[in-house]
Amino acid sequence: MNVVTPFEGIGARVKRKEDLRFLSGRGQYTDDINRPGQTYAFILRSPHAHARIAGIDTSRAAAMPGVVGVFTSADLAGIGGLPCGWQIHNKDGTPMAEPKHPVLAEGKVRHVGDPVAVVVAETRAQARDAAEAITVDYEVLPAVASMAAALAPGAPLVHEGVPGNICYDWHIGDAAAVEAAFARAAHRVTFETTNNRLVPNAMEPRCAVGEYDAATGEHTLYTTSQNPHVIRLLMGAFVLNIPEAKLRVVAPDVGGGFGSKIYHYAEEAIVTWAAARLGRPVKWTADRTEAFMSDAHGRDHVTRAELALDAEGRFLALKVSTRANMGAYLSTFAPCVPTYLYATLLAGVYTTPAIYAEVKAVFTNTVPVDAYRGAGRPEATFLLERLVDVAARQCGFDRVELRRKNFIRPEQFPYQTPVALQYDSGNYHATLDQALAAADWAGFEARRAEAKARGRLRGIGPSTYIEACGIAPSAVVGSLGARAGLYEVGTIRVHPTGSVTVLTGAHSHGQGHETTFAQLVADKLGVPIAKVEVVHGDTAKVPFGMGTYGSRSLAVGGSAMDRAMDKIIAKGKKIAAHLMEASVEDIEFERGIFRVAGTDKAKSLAEISLAAYVPHNYPIEELEPGLEETAFYDPKNFTYPGGCHVAEVEIEPETGRVHLVNFTAVDDVGRVINPMIVEGQVQGGVAQGVGQALLEGCVYDEEGQLLSGSMLDYAMPRADDLAPVSVATHTTLCTHNPLGVKGCGEVGAIGAPPAVINAVVDALRDWGVTHIEMPATPQKIWSIIQGRTR
Amino acid sequence: MPQVTLTVNGKQHTVEVEGRTLLVELLREKLRLTGTHVGCDPSQCGACVVHVNGDSVKSCTTLAVMCEGAQVTTIEGLAAPDGTLHPMQEAFREYHALQCGFCTPGMVMSAVDLVRKNPQGLSEKEIREGLEGNLCRCTGYHNIVKAIAAAQEVMHGRRASLAAAAE
Numbered sequence: 001m002n003v004v005t006p007f008e009g010i011g012a013r014v015k016r017k018e019d020l021r022f023l024s025g026r027g028q029y030t031d032d033i034n035r036p037g038q039t040y041a042f043i044l045r046s047p048h049a050h051a052r053i054a055g056i057d058t059s060r061a062a063a064m065p066g067v068v069g070v071f072t073s074a075d076l077a078g079i080g081g082l083p084c085g086w087q088i089h090n091k092d093g094t095p096m097a098e099p100k101h102p103v104l105a106e107g108k109v110r111h112v113g114d115p116v117a118v119v120v121a122e123t124r125a126q127a128r129d130a131a132e133a134i135t136v137d138y139e140v141l142p143a144v145a146s147m148a149a150a151l152a153p154g155a156p157l158v159h160e161g162v163p164g165n166i167c168y169d170w171h172i173g174d175a176a177a178v179e180a181a182f183a184r185a186a187h188r189v190t191f192e193t194t195n196n197r198l199v200p201n202a203m204e205p206r207c208a209v210g211e212y213d214a215a216t217g218e219h220t221l222y223t224t225s226q227n228p229h230v231i232r233l234l235m236g237a238f239v240l241n242i243p244e245a246k247l248r249v250v251a252p253d254v255g256g257g258f259g260s261k262i263y264h265y266a267e268e269a270i271v272t273w274a275a276a277r278l279g280r281p282v283k284w285t286a287d288r289t290e291a292f293m294s295d296a297h298g299r300d301h302v303t304r305a306e307l308a309l310d311a312e313g314r315f316l317a318l319k320v321s322t323r324a325n326m327g328a329y330l331s332t333f334a335p336c337v338p339t340y341l342y343a344t345l346l347a348g349v350y351t352t353p354a355i356y357a358e359v360k361a362v363f364t365n366t367v368p369v370d371a372y373r374g375a376g377r378p379e380a381t382f383l384l385e386r387l388v389d390v391a392a393r394q395c396g397f398d399r400v401e402l403r404r405k406n407f408i409r410p411e412q413f414p415y416q417t418p419v420a421l422q423y424d425s426g427n428y429h430a431t432l433d434q435a436l437a438a439a440d441w442a443g444f445e446a447r448r449a450e451a452k453a454r455g456r457l458r459g460i461g462p463s464t465y466i467e468a469c470g471i472a473p474s475a476v477v478g479s480l481g482a483r484a485g486l487y488e489v490g491t492i493r494v495h496p497t498g499s500v501t502v503l504t505g506a507h508s509h510g511q512g513h514e515t516t517f518a519q520l521v522a523d524k525l526g527v528p529i530a531k532v533e534v535v536h537g538d539t540a541k542v543p544f545g546m547g548t549y550g551s552r553s554l555a556v557g558g559s560a561m562d563r564a565m566d567k568i569i570a571k572g573k574k575i576a577a578h579l580m581e582a583s584v585e586d587i588e589f590e591r592g593i594f595r596v597a598g599t600d601k602a603k604s605l606a607e608i609s610l611a612a613y614v615p616h617n618y619p620i621e622e623l624e625p626g627l628e629e630t631a632f633y634d635p636k637n638f639t640y641p642g643g644c645h646v647a648e649v650e651i652e653p654e655t656g657r658v659h660l661v662n663f664t665a666v667d668d669v670g671r672v673i674n675p676m677i678v679e680g681q682v683q684g685g686v687a688q689g690v691g692q693a694l695l696e697g698c699v700y701d702e703e704g705q706l707l708s709g710s711m712l713d714y715a716m717p718r719a720d721d722l723a724p725v726s727v728a729t730h731t732t733l734c735t736h737n738p739l740g741v742k743g744c745g746e747v748g749a750i751g752a753p754p755a756v757i758n759a760v761v762d763a764l765r766d767w768g769v770t771h772i773e774m775p776a777t778p779q780k781i782w783s784i785i786q787g788r789t790r
Numbered sequence: 791m792p793q794v795t796l797t798v799n800g801k802q803h804t805v806e807v808e809g810r811t812l813l814v815e816l817l818r819e820k821l822r823l824t825g826t827h828v829g830c831d832p833s834q835c836g837a838c839v840v841h842v843n844g845d846s847v848k849s850c851t852t853l854a855v856m857c858e859g860a861q862v863t864t865i866e867g868l869a870a871p872d873g874t875l876h877p878m879q880e881a882f883r884e885y886h887a888l889q890c891g892f893c894t895p896g897m898v899m900s901a902v903d904l905v906r907k908n909p910q911g912l913s914e915k916e917i918r919e920g921l922e923g924n925l926c927r928c929t930g931y932h933n934i935v936k937a938i939a940a941a942q943e944v945m946h947g948r949r950a951s952l953a954a955a956a957e
Binding site for chain 2: 016019020023024025031032125201204253254255258288289509510512677681683684685686688710711717718719720722
């Protein structure tokens with residue numbers, strides 16, 4: 001009989017099942033896979049931001065030692081461009097501009113790193129050597145490396161068919177209501193900001209291995225992906241024209257993603273195509289510099305916002321105008337990030353009754369920009385939470401009281417915002433109070449004075465955020481422009497002797513799904529987690545799936561598993577009723593045991609599953625043998641995690657360096673399955689948020705050269721840049737999914753940046769500083785301190 | 791083609807390499823020890839850290855031919871032959887100091903060397919400074935620092951177990 005001891009179910013701080021292989025060097029990442037007869041691809045990339053290709057001479061390269069193939073776009077006739085998964089419409093109802101995104105450059109390159117040619121050779125070094133022998137005749141064109149340059153009158157065009165470099169000009173909300181509210185406002189506060197461009201930099205560089213079996217006609221792609229089924233669909237149907245049944249996509253252990261491994265990338269199509277063309281497996285592995293110029297980047301918004309308040313500080317209206325950089329081509333999710341993942345969040349945690357936002361998406365000669373941890377929600381949160389601090393200071397309100405006064409109150413849920421979303425649950429007063437207490441907000445002035453005595457400038461900053469995740473209700477996103485459904489799929493396979501295999505369309509690349517999902521099974525079916533295997537990341541094993549992003553794995557994928565377990569229990573009850581000669585209505589199931597209510601008759605799940613697979617005594621007329629169920633779960637709404645983050649910093653006035661000294665996070669992520677994993681997710685998200693606020697910034701020069709193209713030039717947070725992060729949760733349950741969960745993967749990256757900048761500005765308040773753009777580098781702060789006197 | 795003879799995780803190998811072959815390429819591609827990872831180019835991230843003659847080195851910046859006669863330990867060789875985890879590996883698991891696992895081998899190998907060379911014990915600040923050469927994008931380092939602080943107590947014999955170190 002299966003008995004769960006000690007408790008391993010929902011809420012247990014269970015150690016991770018996946019750790020042993022990672023700690024002993026037995027993880028199996030894509031670059032660890034080597035297939036018989038494997039060759040290596042090197043991709044020659046554009047050194048120019050914008051140039052016409054007058055000619056490519058590959059003849060010398062083709063003759064180099066070890067080379068088995070050299071390919072350019074001329075070889076890829078009949079192959080489609082990389083598709084975009086969202087279509088946004090302009091204010092006038094016309095669709096966005098959607099220029100082709102070729103797998104290899106066709107006549108023109110549009111950003112530094114744009115792939116131009118591919119060399120396949122016996123070794124990695126030979127492929128690289130041969131690529132140096134390719135001659136590309138570039139006619140360099142003037143480039144637009146920033147949105148300002150791209151929108152200037154007469155600017156060079158990134159795509160000939162896209163006038164003004166504008167991808168779309170979109171809006172949401174009630175402009176007339178906003179104007180009316182501004183007309184009667186006591187206070188108007190204007191705030192302008194740039195949300196800095198970031199490079200996700202998962203520690204594992206992207207990698208892809210293509211293989212072709214001539215006997216069966218089956219293609220296999222091993223790839224560093226967050227969603228292998230989506231890659232199979234996009235690459236098979238739109239790029240290479242391979243039917244799903246002949247295309248297997250495997251995403252094995254993946255070393256972090258943070259969004260950057262959602263998208264279908266050219267290299268995946270290149271190795272899959274080249275493997276079939278050459279009849280040999282082909283591996284491509286990015287080096288880090290290549291990752292900087294080919295992985296999708298994140299953020300990069302320029303925004304002007306105005307907030308109207310009445311005399312008591314109540315928010316009356318918000319008006320936002322944002323320009324969002326798309327880069328040179330549309331990446332898979334790019335168009336939805338600054339629209340439906342950003343502007344719809346502009347109510348934040350506040351009761352602002354009227355909101356209007358317009359968003360202009362702009363093509364530039366830079367790497368494509370797409371979703372990066374938080375995706376749109378960090379940009380919205382940074383804007384709002386800085387704006388509230390700016391408004392409090394400008395209008396003379398206490399910044400905490402101003403927040404409290406405008407919070408959506410607990411009794412107002414479900415709460416319909418003026419920008420489309422309906423929040424189901426939350427308690428912003430509670431998370432604020434808990435965070436202020438944990439951060440000892442009340443005792444801060446004493447710490448400021450103590451720091452001042454040591455010559456340090458100390459500041460504190462709050463951020464009260466909300467986000468929308470658990471992506472997403474299919475019909476809703478379909479009406480907004482998504483070209484796919486966003487349900488998730490879960491299969492529960494109870495084996496004859498009672499162990500369980502879970503097949504999930506979600507993909508783990510650090511989130512600990514093998515443990516968390518096993519806990520769901522332990523909790524509901526009473527099977528010890530040691531007897532639960534979670535399988536993900538292989539289209540040949542898992543029926544279907546939409547993958548992992550937007551903090552959806554538990555809220556959507558876990559809910560699918562929960563539904564599948566309901567089906568298992570329902571079938572098990574029928575089998576149990578037959579075996580125990582009772583009516584189905586009298587069978588109760590709890591933690592692995594089917595009982596006849598009010599009697600001592602009981603059968604374990606293992607006994608029931610054995611009967612299902614060895615159906616000698618079985619209701620075979622009414623029930624099929626076996627005990628395996630699949631559920632597709634489509635969420636009814638987004639989930640809405642929220643909370644309060646408080647950052648405390650000290651600045652060295654001599655150097656301008658900001659030291660993070662305390663960080664407190666109190667998050668409402670709904671029901672917590674494994675507190676250890678949730679805390680880890682929040683700590684990691686906060687680290688990326690602090691990185692955005694203090695360290696990270698992707699920089700192009702005016703010619704479109706990527707200046708921050710390595711980890712020497714792009715400041716990744718290191719251990720001594722960060723401080724301990726205190727994490728606590730305050731739970732209100734999601735009201736519309738069966739688990740009550742909301743999602744925890746992105747809250748840190750969303751809540752942290754404005755808390756940090758609010759703290760930095762607070763530390764510099766005596767210098768008359770009202771805002772500092774991210775990243776708040778020592779140079780910026782030192783210049784402020786040098787340039788002004790108190 | 792030059793040959794190099796070295797001992798990796800207690801086993802001697804003689805391998806043909808190019809002059810430009812890096813130690814990490816020898817480990818991953820010739821010996822199929824894929825636990826050692828490459829995350830940057832080069833020397834920035836520390837995912838490739840192994841021990842050479844008892845010192846932690848970045849194998850992505852070490853030529854294979856420099857390792858003639860060397861004793862190399864990789865993450866695959868850190869646990870006891872019976873599979874018992876090294877206290878640092880155990881501490882990483884106990885304190886949830888890994889998420890995606892990609893930086894983990896290098897992080898663990900760096901941490902072992904850092905602790906071994908500081909028998910006096912390291913403060914939180916010293917541990918953070920000691921990890922300057924290793925990047926992790928998942929954890930925010932919070933739990934890595936805690937794991938190393940606990941592991942040093944066991945490695946230096948000040949506590950009998952991680953459970954005791956946590957008290």
